[in-house]
Amino acid sequence: MREHGFFSRKNRWTWVSVVALIALTAASILIGFGLLPSAQADFRTQGLWDSICRAAGLPSKWYESNDNKAPVISTNVVLLPAMAKQASSASVGRGATLALNCTMCHGAQGMSRSDAPNLAGQYPEVISKQLYDYKNGNRANPIMVALSKGLTDENIADLAAYYASLPKARTAPTTYDESLPALVRVGDPIRNIAPCISCHGGVDQKLGAPWLEGMPKQYLVQQLLAFKEGNRRNDAQQQMRNVARPMTAEEIDAVATFYARKAAVAEH
């Protein structure tokens, strides 16, 4: 054996370590990318190279679909934090003019006197998302679909900005204690019902989740039933459909009553 160089006796520790590591790595790569995928029927259907690519995590089509049905789209709106940014006063002004169209149902100051939702102080991204969903046919309502058809992107942003700028019916935070209905406060984990306050304000306010305090009770009941029965499907991750599906009629009533308890204007 040579006295100098990588494989020399002097360097025995070094080359034994390096060769052993290379052998170990090569063996585990061969098993992980060759042997194991080839033992799986769905990995090897399109040949060896394809199975290696799949094992490496390359996105690929796992099967050829023959039906050409268009996928069901629940919403085309991607919620981004930018949609919640405060708008310019010019935008609010234009929105105020456009909103004259809405006053019949949603009230002069965004506080509804009918069972239409209050819009005063609603989060801007909520207004935008719902208007887009009506416009694109992802949420059904004869009046709203017709009204939203003519709105441009700018119109929608302006309306959202205007309603977000109006004072809410009730701004003081609720104290969250045992007096609240259980579903609002803690949900029902075993039935996969998340607590309302983890998205609609209280614990956290998630992007796209509307402000519910003071909404007309009838509106809340209707929407929960629509989610429950699958008639409303514009919740992108099915979050509301999953929550509403296991809820009983009594629970829906209790939750709606709680959120509507400050709906002073709507109650006659």
Added chain:
Amino acid sequence: MYRAKKLVLAHFWVAFIAFFAAILLGEWQMYVRSPLSPWVNNPEHYYRSVTAHGTVMGYVLPTLVAMGFGYAISELSLKQPLKGLRWAWVGFWLVIAGTLMAAITTALGKSSVLYTFYPPMIASSFYYLGVVLVVVGSWIWVALMSVNLYSWKKSNPGATVPLAMYGNVAGAYLWAWTSVGAAVEILTLILPASLGFTDTINAGLARVFFSWTLHAIVYFWLMPAYIAFYTLFPRAIGGRLYSDTMGRVAFALFLVFSMPIGIHHLFADPQVGAGFKFVHAAMTAMVSIPTLLTVFTIVASAEVVGRLRGGKGPFGWVKALPWDNPMMLAVTFAFIMLGFGGAGGIINMSYQLNESIHNTQWVTGHFHLIFAGAIVIMYFMVAYELWPQLRNSGPLSAKLVRAQLWLWFIGMMILTMPWHLVGLYGAPRRMAYYDYTHPALEPQAITVTISTFGGLLLVISAAMFLYILATAKRQALPVPEFIFSKAVHPGTKPPAVLNSLGLWVGMMIALTVVNYGYPIVQLALTPGASVPIVPVGER
């Protein structure tokens, strides 16, 4: 010790006081989730608490202990004053500043991301900047350990690096490379989103970067404990280390294999290919080798002591061991917990077996057994061993120390064993409450109650630990010189590669490139991989 006394003491005090605060939070979490307490009204408080508990226990405590112990090792083993003392203080204050920044942000509810940086959940920038400061502070320590070793080598050409310093610097290099993953994730993906420059994030890529740090960080936590096994335990029980070379092999193997295995945390992640998951699982299995080598060497060292004390036969030597010695107890407890935890870990790292326990309480039980059990009990011993040096105090009360160790061991077993069981039942981890009135969950209620009482014992033990340290009496006489364990054959020269770390660091980096290179590049180049961020606690 020469110059670093105050420095080491500062690191230890901050680490252990933060540790005590975090353990109170941990016990509160156990209590509110158990059937002993009504459901926590605001689950956000629970997640805030988990974030604080995890941040302190996972980042602050081990980093400060490793740093403090590292400075002490540098002076005590190299027998030279610490170089760069001023820089060391800068590092310390950076860690403190970072900790406070992260803690305040968490307390305000702006960063309840559960201390694992898994986007698209995004916390306040101050939380991440705080963590970055902690890491940067620890990088100063890494550099100083390297500088001190280098200067010692220069003035002692050809001499064998003391084993304690060898392990210490191995731990430092391991940490330097390990922390790069989370650092890249924070700087290139999370902070731009958190600061509002971008609204979307490549969550899959971020998770892969975090896994780079997530598993190897465990071995950074573990290094001080292993250094204590090799260089404190044999001397403390009146013996010698069975093999100095074996210690070096173990440290070197940790360096090579602890890094490129983190994808076993992502077995359920669809963005990583099954082939890489297998390779990482195989490499994870390799980490058991330095641990088994260590168990063998340390048990062999103990056997030598047992036989010298008159123990006979295959088990007689065990009886003859000095069982009233706190170090004997601590290492025994550590090995028992390491054994159970390691066995559970082999299930975690197996691609298929992991399916049954992924994200359940089993995992929580596993890492508490290994880290809070085997490793933290050795942190206690490190502090007890160094305390007379640092405080110029007499020996600490062995009786109190033994009671504290027993409580910690029993508490940890009572805490973690029911956790494993309830994990097998399928209880998910990181939930603020469970509905034990439901027939499906009713059998789990008792296990969680038992765990709560285990946690209570841990709180008492931790309080005793602080009490023992705080009440150590200063003495006028100088304390005897600190010595590390001598090897059975002290003069033996290890092979040259085991007297330096270059080869092992090279292998560590090469293996990382092989195991992480492709997944990272592929995920970074995948179009449409970014998803909208979910800011936490914004409104």
